[in-house]
Amino acid sequence: GLAGTQTSLLEWESLLATLTQLKALDSENQQLPRVAVAAGDAAYDAQLWDVADQIYAFVQSLPEDHPFAIPARSGAAHTTYELGRFEKSAELFQAIGRTPGIDLELRSHCAYMVALSLRQAGRLDESLEQFEITAKAFQRESAPETNEQLAACRNAYRSAKGGARVARELMKTEQADRLYESAFQQLKLLPAKEQKELDLLINEWADLSYNAKDFSRSDELYRLLLKERPDSDLADEARLILAESLRFDGNLTAAQDEFQKLFLDPRSDEFVRQRAVVHLLDLLAESKDWGASLELSEKVLGEFPQSEHRLYTEYRRGEALLQLKKTDEAIQQLTRLKEALANDLGSAPAWWPETWLLLAEAQFLKKDYSSMDETLGDLNVLGDGLPVLYRAEALRGRSLESRARFDEAREAYQRVIDSPAGKGTETAAEAQFRIAESYLKQNNLPTALKEYIKVFVGYDAPRFQSAALYQAGSVDATLKNWREAATTFRTLIEKFPESDFATQAQSELEKIETAFPELKMES
Numbered sequence: 001g002l003a004g005t006q007t008s009l010l011e012w013e014s015l016l017a018t019l020t021q022l023k024a025l026d027s028e029n030q031q032l033p034r035v036a037v038a039a040g041d042a043a044y045d046a047q048l049w050d051v052a053d054q055i056y057a058f059v060q061s062l063p064e065d066h067p068f069a070i071p072a073r074s075g076a077a078h079t080t081y082e083l084g085r086f087e088k089s090a091e092l093f094q095a096i097g098r099t100p101g102i103d104l105e106l107r108s109h110c111a112y113m114v115a116l117s118l119r120q121a122g123r124l125d126e127s128l129e130q131f132e133i134t135a136k137a138f139q140r141e142s143a144p145e146t147n148e149q150l151a152a153c154r155n156a157y158r159s160a161k162g163g164a165r166v167a168r169e170l171m172k173t174e175q176a177d178r179l180y181e182s183a184f185q186q187l188k189l190l191p192a193k194e195q196k197e198l199d200l201l202i203n204e205w206a207d208l209s210y211n212a213k214d215f216s217r218s219d220e221l222y223r224l225l226l227k228e229r230p231d232s233d234l235a236d237e238a239r240l241i242l243a244e245s246l247r248f249d250g251n252l253t254a255a256q257d258e259f260q261k262l263f264l265d266p267r268s269d270e271f272v273r274q275r276a277v278v279h280l281l282d283l284l285a286e287s288k289d290w291g292a293s294l295e296l297s298e299k300v301l302g303e304f305p306q307s308e309h310r311l312y313t314e315y316r317r318g319e320a321l322l323q324l325k326k327t328d329e330a331i332q333q334l335t336r337l338k339e340a341l342a343n344d345l346g347s348a349p350a351w352w353p354e355t356w357l358l359l360a361e362a363q364f365l366k367k368d369y370s371s372m373d374e375t376l377g378d379l380n381v382l383g384d385g386l387p388v389l390y391r392a393e394a395l396r397g398r399s400l401e402s403r404a405r406f407d408e409a410r411e412a413y414q415r416v417i418d419s420p421a422g423k424g425t426e427t428a429a430e431a432q433f434r435i436a437e438s439y440l441k442q443n444n445l446p447t448a449l450k451e452y453i454k455v456f457v458g459y460d461a462p463r464f465q466s467a468a469l470y471q472a473g474s475v476d477a478t479l480k481n482w483r484e485a486a487t488t489f490r491t492l493i494e495k496f497p498e499s500d501f502a503t504q505a506q507s508e509l510e511k512i513e514t515a516f517p518e519l520k521m522e523s
Helices: 002-008 012-025 032-045 049-059 069-082 086-097 104-120 124-138 147-169 173-189 198-211 215-228 235-248 252-264 270-286 290-303 310-323 327-342 352-365 369-382 389-402 406-418 426-441 445-458 462-478 482-495 502-515 517-521
Strands: none
Touching (some): 032 069, 049 069, 069 086, 104 147, 124 147, 147 173, 147 198, 215 235, 235 270, 252 270, 270 290, 310 352, 426 445, 445 462, 462 482, 482 502, 482 517
């Protein structure tokens, strides 16, 4: 009675003294076990682990068949775990689990706690093995019918999930995937009210494959999440990732539709909506739907004025304005953006040089060459060593060419061609084409012809190769090199039948063959 009162009053020091006295008087363990276990449980519930540990110690030598032996050992094992003595708690739980006659619930729980203790002790490989053994030992194929079966199914689920996490930590992706699948199957067997974390489990499972870059598997699992929990708070992120997969797999129309739905869906959180917008702006730019790009960027800037993607949206707005020939507005937008980026270039996004290039392009179209030169010079200083600088040289060359400063223009174009970053690119092909065009403008036809041929043989850039072949054929025709002209036009038609120049080449070829039938015979 005294011990019970002291437990109720939380008089732990007095209680320990009373238990010491009772242990000396109760050699047959008639009262001490019941009192000590009740007091230990009370201290445990109060999270007084040190006190509980001292109390349970009074009854650790009970014989296995004593009715309070298992409760006393279980309490001691749990207290030892809470005290962070994980190696010891693993031993204690293992010993309890081997006790003959214990029920299914306790046996499965002890097996789970052994694995958990080993994990907390840092013995990950042993922990993984124990988690997997426990999951397999207590897994079910059908819904539990008794409370014991239900408890064991819970522990099978917890063990499979715990094992999956350890396997993931050990970079054992395939094993983790199997264990997550087992956890999913066991969780689905539990009552519906206990499946509240089903979406969290599937999302964690999908994330495993996503981080391992097994996107086919992660997509499969994100679709499973949407099937099982379409109204989950995680559903919009799953939809976002699936839409991104569509984009990266080249299904651009379907991807754009999904991003549009996510942006317009009021259930999507702000992060998902903004991320979807970034993809939409990219896709609209790729499809050159500049009107839609401008409309969307202005909507986003109005709706999310503090968005972390605000600067990028402003960039896309400036780009759309430029492409829509709203040059003055584009210059205003891009100038403001350039100034904002320049204020903190150290933390600016990787695309920041594109702002300078777009602004220079707009200034070029306005024939404001002095401002353009200033913008490009600024970029050369701020972006010294950046790979994109060859594109600045291409723009500089166009500016010089438009002012009939052909030698200087060719020098700029040659810097594009020789640039390590630009070499072999479509921009380099364009630079080579512009060199040929500059000679044509100076009526230096033989040199222009040679430069056009360099485009065809030196690059994989159909747009400029086809244009260069057409120009080369036209130059040959001007020089009355009819055979060579016919051959060049035929090459264009054969190599680039879908190009804008193929029809024109066919028309020119027919004129030559009509005038010189012997050339038609050779075709």
